[in-house]
Amino acid sequence: xxxxxxxxxxxxxxxxxxxxxxxxxxxxxxxxxxxxxxxxxxxxxxxxxxxxxxxxxxxxxxxxxxxxxxxxxxxxxxxxxxxxxxxxxxxxxxxxxxxxxxxxxxxxxxxxxxxxxxxxxxxxxxxxxxxxxxxxxxxxxxxxxxxxxxxxxxxxxxxxxxxxxxxxxxxxx
Amino acid sequence: xxxxxxxxxxxxxxxxxxxxxxxxxxxxxxxxxxxxxxxxxxxxxxxxxxxxxxxxxxxxxxxxxxxxxxxxxxxxxxxxxxxxxxxxxxxxxxxxxxxxxxxxxxxxxxxxxxxxxxxxxxxxxxxxxxxxxxxxxxxxxxxxxxxxxxxxxxxxxxxxxxxxxxxxxxxxxxxxxxxxxxxxxxxxxxxxxxxxxxxxxxxxxxxxxxxxxxxxxxxxxxxxxxxxxxxxxxxxxxxxxxxxxxxxxxxxxxxxxxxxxxxxxxxxxxxxxxxxxxxxxxxxxxxxxxxxxxxxxxxxxxxxxxxxxxxxxxxxxxxxxxxxxxxxxxxxxxxxxxxxxxxxxxxxxxxxxxxxxxxxxxxxxxxxxxxxxxxxxxxxxxxxxxxxxxxxxxxxxxxxxxxxxxxxxxxxxxxxxxxxxxxxxxxxxxxxxxxxxxxxxxxxxxxxxxxxxxxxxxxxxxxxxxxxxxxxxxxxxxxxxxxxxxxxxxxxxxxxxxxxxxxxxxxxxxxx
Numbered sequence: 001x002x003x004x005x006x007x008x009x010x011x012x013x014x015x016x017x018x019x020x021x022x023x024x025x026x027x028x029x030x031x032x033x034x035x036x037x038x039x040x041x042x043x044x045x046x047x048x049x050x051x052x053x054x055x056x057x058x059x060x061x062x063x064x065x066x067x068x069x070x071x072x073x074x075x076x077x078x079x080x081x082x083x084x085x086x087x088x089x090x091x092x093x094x095x096x097x098x099x100x101x102x103x104x105x106x107x108x109x110x111x112x113x114x115x116x117x118x119x120x121x122x123x124x125x126x127x128x129x130x131x132x133x134x135x136x137x138x139x140x141x142x143x144x145x146x147x148x149x150x151x152x153x154x155x156x157x158x159x160x161x162x163x164x165x166x167x168x169x170x171x172x173x
Numbered sequence: 174x175x176x177x178x179x180x181x182x183x184x185x186x187x188x189x190x191x192x193x194x195x196x197x198x199x200x201x202x203x204x205x206x207x208x209x210x211x212x213x214x215x216x217x218x219x220x221x222x223x224x225x226x227x228x229x230x231x232x233x234x235x236x237x238x239x240x241x242x243x244x245x246x247x248x249x250x251x252x253x254x255x256x257x258x259x260x261x262x263x264x265x266x267x268x269x270x271x272x273x274x275x276x277x278x279x280x281x282x283x284x285x286x287x288x289x290x291x292x293x294x295x296x297x298x299x300x301x302x303x304x305x306x307x308x309x310x311x312x313x314x315x316x317x318x319x320x321x322x323x324x325x326x327x328x329x330x331x332x333x334x335x336x337x338x339x340x341x342x343x344x345x346x347x348x349x350x351x352x353x354x355x356x357x358x359x360x361x362x363x364x365x366x367x368x369x370x371x372x373x374x375x376x377x378x379x380x381x382x383x384x385x386x387x388x389x390x391x392x393x394x395x396x397x398x399x400x401x402x403x404x405x406x407x408x409x410x411x412x413x414x415x416x417x418x419x420x421x422x423x424x425x426x427x428x429x430x431x432x433x434x435x436x437x438x439x440x441x442x443x444x445x446x447x448x449x450x451x452x453x454x455x456x457x458x459x460x461x462x463x464x465x466x467x468x469x470x471x472x473x474x475x476x477x478x479x480x481x482x483x484x485x486x487x488x489x490x491x492x493x494x495x496x497x498x499x500x501x502x503x504x505x506x507x508x509x510x511x512x513x514x515x516x517x518x519x520x521x522x523x524x525x526x527x528x529x530x531x532x533x534x535x536x537x538x539x540x541x542x543x544x545x546x547x548x549x550x551x552x553x554x555x556x557x558x559x560x561x562x563x564x565x566x567x568x569x570x571x572x573x574x575x576x577x578x579x580x581x582x583x584x585x586x587x588x589x590x591x592x593x594x595x596x597x598x599x600x601x602x603x604x605x606x607x608x609x610x611x612x613x614x615x616x617x618x619x620x621x622x623x624x625x626x627x628x629x630x631x632x633x634x635x636x637x638x639x640x641x642x643x644x645x646x647x648x649x650x651x652x653x654x655x656x657x658x659x660x661x662x663x664x665x666x667x668x669x670x671x672x673x674x675x676x677x678x679x680x681x682x683x684x685x
Contacts, residue, residue: 016203016206016207017203020202020203025192028192029189029190029192030189031192032188032189032191032192033185033188033189036188038191038192039250041192046199046202049202049206050202050205050206053206075612111180111184111187114180114181114184115184115188118181118184122597122598123598124598125598129181130185133178133181133182133185134182134185134186134189147612148599148604152599155599155600156598161177161178164177164181165177
């Protein structure tokens with residue numbers, strides 16, 4: 001009986017592993033853009049995967065696994081930030097001080113500046129930006145992920161872009 | 174598309190390619206996913222749809238994120254919560270729960286920490302009430318904040334509540350910034366930071382010290398900063414524990430979604446004391462297994478937690494249980510075999526050699542209450558010992574330590590923190606309803622009732638800039654908390670079933 005049970009468990013895990021391989025890489029890229037941290041991104045994807053898989057049989061539209069995964073990642077990320085209130089500035093400075101200099105490309109400075117500005121955005125603004133400009137989701141689809149109105153999405157993106165412009169001094173461009 | 178949008182798209186595309194997520198799912202993730210699926214399927218079969226939703230939420234808590242993770246570089250990381258302070262750190266580092274030292278520090282009168290604790294007046298505790306210390310070497314079970322900075326290649330992160338004259342300037346302003354800043358203080362030369370709990374309105378102060386020896390490695394230096402970076406401070410009512418001996422944190426354990434630590438310390442009657450401690454209420458939520466792991470003791474010695482109904486601590490209902498204890502050197506694997514539920518494999522963790530025991534600790538998170546057996550196997554899979562695992566009796570829920578009215582006020586503060594989070598995101602309170610609230614602060618229950626409900630937060634009088642929150646404590650007393658983000662606004666308090674913000678307009682003294 002135990003061996004039958006174990007075989008069943010392995011079969012289930014094999015199926016889940018396939019599901020993970022199919023969806024995790026894209027979800028990982030999305031999570032990384034939200035977190036800017038490889039490990040956090042991986043943790044988010046794994047946690048979201050576990051949560052979504054539990055409900056998978058009950059999803060009204062199982063094909064929408066990616067969308068559910070994105071939504072769960074956003075929620076987990078927002079929740080995590082809320083709890084940790086991470087203050088990264090010091091660490092960044094420290095890393096900058098102790099890390100060996102990176103061979104600079106001509107446009108690396110400006111791009112990194114934009115990346116840093118993006119990382120400083122509030123979680124939901126950042127999620128909205130990533131969903132709109134990386135995932136290329138419509139305002140409605142973005143609103144579905146963020147569980148807000150399309151007006152709120154417009155507002156989030158507009159405020160985010162204004163902040164980014166301010167922070168990187170795009171008026172000079 | 175303007176230039177910024179184009180640049181943003183290119184940046185996101187480029188950065189996304191830097192993602193280094195492991196394409197294959199770790200075994201642990203697959204196991205959790207399978208268990209969750211099985212749990213959901215079972216729930217579906219036996220309950221109506223509404224109950225299913227509740228069951229998933231319950232399982233979500235039980236199968237919550239494992240405290241053990243991987244950090245960059247492939248190093249195992251552990252997330253532990255001690256006396257409300259949460260930190261993530263390399264699993265091979267030594268973490269010591271110093272909170273028991275508070276037993277000999279707090280007094281009945283003097284400056285308060287806003288968490289129910291009072292310190293001797295006159296700055297007699299410059300190093301504060303120690304919460305924990307984290308180090309790359311075993312520095313023993315005493316506080317390392319002695320005024321002498323770490324030596325050699327030692328790396329240390331020390332967290333304490335308050336910190337006497339070293340925490341604030343004469344004008345009351347924090348002496349250190351919220352970031353680690355070089356300086357001299359009660360722990361010697363090093364890096365200091367001032368931190369607070371993050372709950373609105375009440376601030377409990379914390380002192381953080383990072384000490385780095387002159388020969389510390391870059392990896393350990395980074396580990397200290399990353400641990401500091403991960404710190405979070407929860408506002409909770411605290412009491413000193415009954416015991417006075419700090420303990421090694423052997424592992425972090427999840428019990429029904431609650432953050433617990435498995436700790437080891439010398440037992441008063443010889444051998445080891447192994448304790449399962451709830452990190453957010455360390456006095457009430459602890460189960461001890463004392464006098465184990467001595468030479469000649471059985472191969473397996475264990476205890477079973479069975480907390481349930483910990484609503485006061487953020488969980489609810491049946492939380493499952495944790496089997497924990499020690500195993501001898503002969504044991505390579507320990508399992509809880511529960512008929513009809515399967516086999517739950519335990520985690521075996523080393524015990525610091527300074528405790529002088531050849532035994533190791535273990536814990537098994539069990540999501541079922543049925544009885545079964547605890548089985549210890551050797552490296553060849555042979556059964557060394559088998560113990561009956563009695564059905565856990567869910568009767569040992571720790572009694573809340575907080576007074577009902579304090580508990581209710583804490584709910585309101587946490588609910589307001591959630592509302593302000595919502596406001597920060599959207600620039601308005603409008604839309605902050607029970608559905609939104611629970612996504613932000615899931616440990617509370619919400620409603621929009623006209624009558625206050627015991628144990629729940631009633632959301633009322635919501636406008637762009639104002640919000641009113643009302644609750645009823647276990648004694649039937651009503652409490653309100655309102656916030657106005659307008660120019661002349663602020664937070665106001667009341668001890669009534671207020672229907673409007675204006676009816677909840679007292680200052681903090683209204684709450685007594």
